[in-house]
Amino acid sequence: MEHVLAKPRVETGANDNLLLEVSGLRKGYGKKQALNEVTFSLRAGTSFGFLGPNGAGKSTTMKILTGIVKADGGQVKLFGRDITNNTGAVAEYIGYVPQEITLYEKMSAYDNLEFFGQAYGVRGNELKLRIREVLEKTGLGDRAKDEIKTFSGGMKRRINIAAALLHRPKLLILDEPTVGIDPQSRNHIFEMIRELNNEGVTIIYSTHYMEEVEVLCDEIAIMDQGSIKASGPLGELLERYGRQAIYMEAAGMKEPPRDPDVIKTTKEGSGWIMETANVGEVMQRLLLAASQQRYDVKQLEVVRPSLEQVFLTVTGTALRD
Numbered sequence: 001m002e003h004v005l006a007k008p009r010v011e012t013g014a015n016d017n018l019l020l021e022v023s024g025l026r027k028g029y030g031k032k033q034a035l036n037e038v039t040f041s042l043r044a045g046t047s048f049g050f051l052g053p054n055g056a057g058k059s060t061t062m063k064i065l066t067g068i069v070k071a072d073g074g075q076v077k078l079f080g081r082d083i084t085n086n087t088g089a090v091a092e093y094i095g096y097v098p099q100e101i102t103l104y105e106k107m108s109a110y111d112n113l114e115f116f117g118q119a120y121g122v123r124g125n126e127l128k129l130r131i132r133e134v135l136e137k138t139g140l141g142d143r144a145k146d147e148i149k150t151f152s153g154g155m156k157r158r159i160n161i162a163a164a165l166l167h168r169p170k171l172l173i174l175d176e177p178t179v180g181i182d183p184q185s186r187n188h189i190f191e192m193i194r195e196l197n198n199e200g201v202t203i204i205y206s207t208h209y210m211e212e213v214e215v216l217c218d219e220i221a222i223m224d225q226g227s228i229k230a231s232g233p234l235g236e237l238l239e240r241y242g243r244q245a246i247y248m249e250a251a252g253m254k255e256p257p258r259d260p261d262v263i264k265t266t267k268e269g270s271g272w273i274m275e276t277a278n279v280g281e282v283m284q285r286l287l288l289a290a291s292q293q294r295y296d297v298k299q300l301e302v303v304r305p306s307l308e309q310v311f312l313t314v315t316g317t318a319l320r321d
C-alpha cells in the first residue's frame with residue numbers, strides 16, 4: 001500500500017503538537033447543507049468529544065476526515081499534511097469505527113479481526129500478536145472463536161472497535177459507539193477508550209449523550225445544524241457560556257427575592273434560581289435581607305453551570321437525548 005504521509009516528527013513546540021487541523025469544511029447533499037464552515041483543531045493525546053443532536057453533521061464530518069465522503073470545500077490536515085479527500089491516512093494513522101457495525105456475522109470474532117488486519121496490511125505473526133492484543137482490550141478473548149452472530153450488539157461493537165485498532169492508529173474516530181447497547185458493554189467501551197487515550201491515542205468521539213462527553217472527553221465541540229457552535233475544554237465552556245446562579249429557599253417567602261445584580265429569576269421547586277455574575281455579593285445581600293425580614297432560610301447555595309445549560313446558550317435549543 002502506498003504511504004501518503006511522512007511519519008510524524010518528534011513533537012517539540014506547542015504547534016508541533018497539533019495532530020489534526022480542520023478548516024472551513026463544507027458539504028451539501030442536494031439542497032441540504034450538511035456542513036457549513038466546520039473548523040477545529042486537535043492536539044495529540046486529546047480525547048475530543050463531538051456533541052450534537054441527530055442530523056447535526058457529526059457523521060458527515062467524520063466521514064470527511066476519513067476520506068469516505070468528499071468535502072465540497074475546506075481542508076483537513078494531519079500532522080501538518082493535507083489529507084483532504086484522501087483515504088490513505090486511514091490505512092496508516094486513523095482508526096475509524098462507523099455508526100453501523102461492519103462485521104461478518106457468519107465469521108468468528110478472530111476471523112473478522114484477521115480479515116480487517118490483513119486489509120490494513122498487517123500479516124503473519126505480527127497480525128496474530130495484534131489480534132491477541134486488541135482482543136484483550138475488548139475483554140472478549142474467550143469468545144474469539146465464536147461466530148459474530150452469537151454476540152450481543154454491545155459485544156459486536158467492542159469487536160468492531162478492536163478491528164479499527166489492528167494497525168495501531170494514532171487517531172481513533174468513533175461515531176456514536178454506544179447507541180442501543182447494554183450498559184455493561186457501554187462501560188467496557190468507556191474503559192477501552194480511556195485506556196487507549198492513556199496509551200497516547202488521540203480520540204474523536206461523537207455522541208448525542210451529554211454525560212458521555214462529560215466523563216470521557218477533555219475537549220468538546222458542540223455541533224448543531226452543520227456547524228460548530230462552541231469548542232474547548234469543558235471547564236472553559238462552562239466558564240464562558242454557563243451562567244452562575246444561586247438557589248434560595250426560605251419558609252414563608254411568597255415573592256422571589258430581589259437584588260439589582262440578579263439577571264433572571266426562575267421558580268424551582270419550593271425556591272428560586274437567580275442567575276447572577278456576582279454570586280458572592282448577591283448571596284450575602286440575600287442572607288442579610290432574609291434575616292431582616294425574618295425569613296427562615298432553608299437552603300442557599302451556588303448552582304454550578306452545566307453542559308446542558310452551555311448547550312442551550314450556544315444553540316438556542318435543548319439537546320434531546
Ligand SMILES: Nc1ncnc2c1ncn2[C@@H]1O[C@H](COP(=O)(O)OP(=O)(O)OP(=O)(O)O)[C@@H](O)[C@H]1O
Pocket residue numbers: 029032033034052053054055056057058059060061176
Ligand atoms: N447520504 C446522504 N444523503 C442525503 N442527506 C444526507 C446524507 N447523509 C447525511 N445527510 C443529511 O445531512 C445532515 C447531517 O447528517 P449527519 O449524519 O452528518 O448528522 P449526525 O450529526 O451524524 O446525525 P446522526 O446521529 O443522525 O448520524 C442531516 O440533515 C442528514 O439528513
